[in-house]
Amino acid sequence: MVSKITVVAPSSTANLGPGFDVFGLAVNAFYDEITLTKKKAKGVSIVTEDDIPTNPDKNTAGLVVKNMIKKFKINDGIEIIIKKNIPAGYGMGSSAASAAAAAFAFDKLYKLKLDGNALVGFAGIGEKASAGSIHYDNVAASILGGFVIVKTDPLEIIKIDPPANLRMCIAVPKLKVPKKKTKVSRGVIPKKISLTSSITNLSNATVIVVGFMKKDPDLIGKSIKDVIVEPARKHMIPGFSKVKENALKAGALGVTISGAGPSVIAFSKSSGDLKKISLAMSKGFKSAKIDCQTIICKPSIGAKIKK
């Protein structure tokens, strides 16, 4: 009988510009690791050396496991060991990766054989702990890998394999982020938007999907344009406009905020351009007196059992 399982799940970037809460892309920059162990004593306990909540009700993985225990009437207690590698609060799907790994691991530990949509549904519950509301873009990417489209009501995830030559550079600024950053950055988005803005974003989002289907990084890159959320959030990222301008000048195909930020992501199809792009992004942040870490990465596969 299996009593213990370890799963790793990748970082991810959400939105890709116009696809707010709908698009996600798994990226191979970092992986969170979750180990679930069945315990005789009931309840969920969290063991971690990272600076994250250990109260299961306030922890993304804890919330997921508690919900799954209840839903599947499991009589064991469960210990969750969390090793966070994805920097938390920087727009790289850190909370989602732990939630995704927890749902994936629970499914395997109890041989539930849930499909991708069900797993994403459970993992999404974890996002409530950090974002204040449920959204599925990051967890879907982290579980399934590749590029994902979230269709809601009922929840259905469509996955498309990204172009083999798609590359990204993520600039992670060394900024102090608010504790509930995602909640704060969701709060600045306008409640009402004009029909013109909605048409522009819909058009760009549609072309991004076509770009992924045709495996065409140029089509994807030139449609990474968001006239709704990015303008409302960019004031939270000092130097954003310069970072974007510099990256585009250095050859990036498209540039936007990664998820809820403050990281900025640039897309490219040529590994040769990426060094130039990463330098250009660093200089952009430097103009606002901010240091940043740049990570050159590519799309990742989804969550998997660590052997």
Ligand code: HSE
């Ligand atoms: N779509 C979400 C947002 C992702 O932009 O708020 C947060 O990680």
